[in-house]
Amino acid sequence: xxxxxxxxxxxxxxxxxxxxxxxxxxxxxxxxxxxxxxxxxxxxxxxxxxxxxxxxxxxxxxxxxxxxxxxxxxxxxxxxxxxxxxxxxxxxxxxxxxxxxxxxxxxxxxxxxxxxxxxxxxxxxxxxxxxxxxxxxxxxxxxxxxxxxxxxxxxxxxxxxxxxxxxxxxxxxxxxxxxxxxxxxxxxxxxxxxxxxxxxxxxxxxxxxxxxxxxxxxxxxxxxxxxxxxxxxxxxxxxxxxxxxxxxxxxxxxxxxxxxxxxxxxxxxxxxxxxxxxxxxxxxxxxxxxxxxxxxxxxxxxxxxxxxxxxxxxxxxxxxxxxxxxxxxxxxxxxxxxxxxxxxxxxxxxxxxxxxxxxxxxxxxxxxxxxxxxxxxxxxxxxxxxxxxxxxxxxxxxxxxxxxxxxxxxxxxxxxxxxxxxxxxxxxxxxxxxxxxxxxxxxxxxxxxxxxxxxxxxxxxxxxxxxxxxxxxxxxxxxxxxxxxxxxxxxxxxxxxxxxxxxxxxxxxxxxxxxxxxxxxxxxxxxxxxxxxxxxxxxxxxxxxxxxxxxxxxxxxxxxxxxxxxxxxxxxxxxxxxxxxxxxxxxxxxxxxxxxxxx
Amino acid sequence: xxxxxxxxxxxxxxxxxxxxxxxxxxxxxxxxxxxxxxxxxxxxxxxxxxxxxxxxxxxx
Numbered sequence: 285x286x287x288x289x290x291x292x293x294x295x296x297x298x299x300x301x302x303x304x305x306x307x308x309x310x311x312x313x314x315x316x317x318x319x320x321x322x323x324x325x326x327x328x329x330x331x332x333x334x335x336x337x338x339x340x341x342x343x344x345x346x347x348x349x350x351x352x353x354x355x356x357x358x359x360x361x362x363x364x365x366x367x368x369x370x371x372x373x374x375x376x377x378x379x380x381x382x383x384x385x386x387x388x389x390x391x392x393x394x395x396x397x398x399x400x401x402x403x404x405x406x407x408x409x410x411x412x413x414x415x416x417x418x419x420x421x422x423x424x425x426x427x428x429x430x431x432x433x434x435x436x437x438x439x440x441x442x443x444x445x446x447x448x449x450x451x452x453x454x455x456x457x458x459x460x461x462x463x464x465x466x467x468x469x470x471x472x473x474x475x476x477x478x479x480x481x482x483x484x485x486x487x488x489x490x491x492x493x494x495x496x497x498x499x500x501x502x503x504x505x506x507x508x509x510x511x512x513x514x515x516x517x518x519x520x521x522x523x524x525x526x527x528x529x530x531x532x533x534x535x536x537x538x539x540x541x542x543x544x545x546x547x548x549x550x551x552x553x554x555x556x557x558x559x560x561x562x563x564x565x566x567x568x569x570x571x572x573x574x575x576x577x578x579x580x581x582x583x584x585x586x587x588x589x590x591x592x593x594x595x596x597x598x599x600x601x602x603x604x605x606x607x608x609x610x611x612x613x614x615x616x617x618x619x620x621x622x623x624x625x626x627x628x629x630x631x632x633x634x635x636x637x638x639x640x641x642x643x644x645x646x647x648x649x650x651x652x653x654x655x656x657x658x659x660x661x662x663x664x665x666x667x668x669x670x671x672x673x674x675x676x677x678x679x680x681x682x683x684x685x686x687x688x689x690x691x692x693x694x695x696x697x698x699x700x701x702x703x704x705x706x707x708x709x710x711x712x713x714x715x716x717x718x719x720x721x722x723x724x725x726x727x728x729x730x731x732x733x734x735x736x737x738x739x740x741x742x743x744x745x746x747x748x749x750x751x752x753x754x755x756x757x758x759x760x761x762x763x764x765x766x767x768x769x770x771x772x773x774x775x776x777x778x779x780x781x782x783x784x785x786x787x788x789x790x791x792x793x794x795x796x797x798x799x800x801x802x803x804x805x806x807x808x809x810x811x812x813x814x815x816x817x818x819x820x821x822x823x824x825x826x827x828x829x830x831x832x833x834x835x836x837x838x839x840x841x842x843x844x845x846x847x848x849x850x851x852x853x854x855x856x857x858x859x860x861x862x863x864x865x866x867x868x869x870x871x872x873x874x875x876x877x878x879x880x881x882x883x
Numbered sequence: 884x885x886x887x888x889x890x891x892x893x894x895x896x897x898x899x900x901x902x903x904x905x906x907x908x909x910x911x912x913x914x915x916x917x918x919x920x921x922x923x924x925x926x927x928x929x930x931x932x933x934x935x936x937x938x939x940x941x942x943x
Contacts (some may be wrong), residue, residue, distance in 0.1 A: 428896065440903050445900060462906065464911060464913050467913075468910060555911070562914045562917075567919065634917075634919065677893070738886070780910070
């Protein structure tokens with residue numbers, strides 16, 4: 285990455301984009317033509333054309349993801365070499381919180397601060413906890429634990445805390461509030477989420493990379509999911525740890541200077557961010573108007589518009605986050621993202637944006653709309669079966685022998701196999717690549733990696749129809765003007781009872797059972813084909829509850845468990861002390877918070 | 884854990900935290916950016932597409 289000149293980098297970026305686009309288009313057109321031939325066998329009608337169009341769009345989207353993954357397999361993470369001299373820049377680590385558990389969150393700050401200090405660097409790295417908490421009881425706890433944090437870390441003047449009286453603009457407004465009050469005190473701001481954790485060495489490395497490239501406006505790391513315990517959480521954790529780095533490498537090859545911002549675990553150049561990323565309120569009411577909900581994509585686009593480089597460095601280790609532990613929490617987060625991404629429809633033609641930024645907006649929208657295309661395809665296929673005319677074996681009145689329609693079922697089966705291949709082939713190749721390169725050792729070895737990947741494939745296949753229904757509901761809610769608001773993330777063990785599964789997923793089971801019964805009545809031939817989708821839907825409450833239970837299998841092991849990063853251990857140690865007996869000393873003792881040791 | 888159990892009232896805690904936790908006073912301007920494609924080609928199309936949904940939202 286660092287060795288290639290700008291012309292070579294530009295050519296590589298353009299080549300990667302063209303290749304992935306061409307492969308996706310070819311796959312989509314092939315699927316379209318195959319389905320058209322299948323539909324034309326008994327006479328082409330409107331439903332056939334509709335289904336072929338849905339196949340075209342859905343296959344393009346699937347192929348785009350698959351091609352990005354395959355592109356990622358063609359290269360390895362390239363370390364970016366930067367001078368290792370002393371750091372003169374001042375950096376602040378921003379930790380926005382919103383009704384989070386203060387003990388766990390502030391223990392993360394303590395762990396990261398300790399990790400920075402342990403590097404022995406003289407670099408100025410401050411922490412600012414930016415509370416948007418609305419619950420007064422939690423806010424009171426935040427203040428007490430802040431005093432504890434200051435005392436334990438002897439961090440007065442290094443770790444700050446403020447609570448906003450009004451949470452205007454949500455997380456983006458919270459960050460903006462900090463920048464407009466205190467931004468000039470720092471060269472760089474590392475933006476985290478409440479559940480983010482980062483090694484001190486990684487923080488300093490990110491600062492060095494910002495210093496080495498004065499045009500770099502934002503540097504995004506690839507956070508690994510940690511601390512998952514449930515079956516759902518561990519499946520997501522394994523998937524994020526095993527597959528995401530490869531997909532991210534493919535993305536990194538295509539992004540050029542217009543990389544992504546995922547809202548956390550990324551560092552920004554404070555003055556560039558302030559000058560370029562003041563977000564306006566969009567005209568009209570939510571969900572399409574009002575505050576920009578998915579602000580991160582927009583901020584990345586605005587930095588690129590202003591000429592700054594936005595980069596994802598997938599070689600950076602020591603960057604972590606936590607994920608949802610059950611399907612309901614995942615769906616709640618997804619509802620927020622769905623509204624934010626669909627809102628980007630308003631910005632597709634925003635003035636001056638780079639073409640790639642517009643494409644990123646469109647991809648975000650497609651990621652929520654394409655599942656509806658699949659659903660529409662299923663419904664259209666049932667309709668086609670119901671409304672299709674019986675075959676006419678004697679189309680010519682003057683011809684005495686029957687004419688049998690062409691049997692093009694092989695094309696439909698071939699298409700199905702091709703679509704399944706697009707889903708499975710990249711993952712299979714990633715498993716083989718991990719085994720060949722030794723990366724599988726971090727996941728418990730070749731056999732265990734293969735078994736974990738197989739179980740992940742099965743589990744995600746069972747959960748996919750349920751997530752599809754939640755996504756469909758989210759998109760319809762947004763399109764019908766329902767604002768999802770800003771629900772706090774549930775962090776914790778997330779175990780759900782069958783009754784809770786029923787409350788959250790009963791409607792999916794009803795739709796699945798009613799749909800299956802309806803299809804049995806009107807098109808019994810399709811029942812078997814629909815089972816992979818309909819059966820998990822019918823069992824949604826059971827799947828939701830079952831997947832929220834603690835995983836006890838030895839599979840889905842990830843590197844952060846086999847060789848935990850030191851900051852994870854620090855966080856656990858601090859948490860153990862803080863949640864132990866007599867965890868909280870009297871505020872009178874906390875009042876004498878120590879003088880700074882790391883200015 | 885609550886503040887009263889330790890002999891401090893919550894007002895004193897708020898004051899203490901405000902004092903120790905105060906952010907540096909170093910303002911930086913963050914001008915609002917122009918994002919809506921007013922007058923740009925195609926903006927009419929997007930607005931027209933979203934108008935029914937926005938209207939529904941304002942009623943809801």
